[in-house]
Amino acid sequence: MSSIPPPAAKKPSDKAARLVDVAQLAQVSRATAARALGGYGTVGEDTLAKVLAAASQLNYRTNVIARSMRAGRSLTIGLVIADISNSFFDRATRAIIDTAAEHGYQVLVINTDDSLTAEIDAVRVLLEKRVDGLIVVPSSPHHHEHLVGGDSTVAPLVLLDRRIPELSVGTISTDDHHGAAAAVRLLVSRGHSRIGMLVATAAVAEPTSVRPNEAVSTVSDRVGGFIAAMGEAHLQYRADWVRYTSVDHAKSTLAAQQILENEDRPTAILATNADMTLAVMDACRTLNLVVGHDVSLIGFDDAVWARVFTPPITVVERPVYEMGRSAALNLIAQIDSRSARSESIAFPTELIERESVRDFRA
Amino acid sequence: MSSIPPPAAKKPSDKAARLVDVAQLAQVSRATAARALGGYGTVGEDTLAKVLAAASQLNYRTNVIARSMRAGRSLTIGLVIADISNSFFDRATRAIIDTAAEHGYQVLVINTDDSLTAEIDAVRVLLEKRVDGLIVVPSSPHHHEHLVGGDSTVAPLVLLDRRIPELSVGTISTDDHHGAAAAVRLLVSRGHSRIGMLVATAAVAEPTSVRPNEAVSTVSDRVGGFIAAMGEAHLQYRADWVRYTSVDHAKSTLAAQQILENEDRPTAILATNADMTLAVMDACRTLNLVVGHDVSLIGFDDAVWARVFTPPITVVERPVYEMGRSAALNLIAQIDSRSARSESIAFPTELIERESVRDFRA
DNA sequence: CTGAAAGCGCTAACAC
């Protein structure tokens, strides 16, 4: 059986080996080589060995791009997110990437900075790259034309963190209304009646007390929960104790200062995300106010620094990793089943009591 | 010119429109349609309009995957990173994604958790997906076989954050030796002579005082800088004041406690990254030691919480965004020029003095 | 200025 190998043209070693090169070296057809390497169909034992040997000798790597074109699926998903360097999104992204990888998918990530036009562009680019599905953190609670095509979504889709009421699509979020309300109730139970709030929202350029219309669902849920719990306790919502601001640290710190500078200031503040928590802390430092004494504080989203700070900060925690994992799993199920199942989950929040809330009952 | 449109088969509206569909609707050839849409070659004005109209009517999206196969380039780069949810890497990633996008590239991100096998897998997957280049945060200072193929790298490549001495390839890092030395010198200038160090490294499973061999360059640079500056000041390096630990918060806090629990403890500690800074702070809280008084502290990498903490933490800052941007720019230049230019940059670190270092001169 | 046709590298019927 030791026939002399055909004097076929040697593959130039400076180019990546292709399936045909492997087949040639192994002296089989492309189909057989493909079967051997793809581990499907049936291949003779010795043939298999020959092909594998040839492949490794040539350092062959499947050209997934060609396979994708043929198969019509890229095994890639797109993630459209506000800001990967944000402490919530970075962890969610971690979960998404890892979960996707477990299922053979890789993730293309694009930041939008909460800009709708950036989001629209991102979706277009990702669709052109033929991602098999999309996980989007929508920047607007209303605009979703770029997400629908005809009578369904442009691609398998999962919304993360923020809901779009008019869009019936799988959404992974948290019960922020409840979370904010629970925080207020804790404050009330400790004897606080003068409660303020620092709200992060991209819907506003400069700090203001007037509630913006275009806020995403997390913002309106948290504000709604705050207002509901205040009403429930027959407490007054005071606009001068509330500020809406962008996440920018300088601006949000300024907003916190505006709330606290007044003689007639609140005894407690709810910060609607980690950046706002830091902003309140910074403002307190500047104004020489002691957190947990002069100003009680509850933040949204836990972080290591929150439990290390003096005093440790009480927070409304969200299951970030779980959320990301869920989003990925949901999307992959959608892709695999080709069905437009839009199962939504609103995870519960958890109030973690530490020492940043002063007790006024005495 | 109003010829009746041919009764050609209508494109089924449930499938994505292809170039040929557009061409058909516009009554031109595929080549012409491609030219019109690709904005190259020459196309008659009215033809152009017809094609554009057809494309928009069909909601046509270029199939970039087909284009990539044809063109041999994917306009995608791969990022292989230890952990996207880490406060250094998330910001670097932000810079990379945004910079890449400015140049028409998208980014596929994979985490390795500093595992070499995960890194090898990641590189293989990315190469199979035919990324045009790779930005890698290498998990090992030695193993780089998976990054080279023949006499050059497996693809255009830039190393981020960590150098691999034996691999001559463009690397974006910082002068960590100098950064650590500067921190020690500051401590010395404030009268400290008993100085410890908490070192984050994946090369160690449990906290230990013995310096691991396999540490990446950032670790050995920082430790080296520490040792050099100590020697320069004729100070003794005390192994019981030094701990190597994984970034895990519980473990690193334990390690910090081990350093501080001793009666004979150091008066100052250098923490080699943000996680270690937090670990020292947590340990101090547990042991009822006041940062900036009982224990002076200098951390690596700045963060908002570092300046908001009481006292604000003195840190060695690195230009994270610039580093990410540089890595992306360097890689894209490499891709575009097809030349193996491996320009490396070691950015300077900056010591930001705040209030966590007690002054013993008096 | 426009069209015809040859692939890019792979997979999946379909034959043998």
Add this chain to the structure above:
DNA sequence: GTGTTAGCGCTTTCAG
């Protein structure tokens, strides 16, 4: 168990 072959959707000479 293995080979033949027809494309996936696009770009790009090469003619006209």
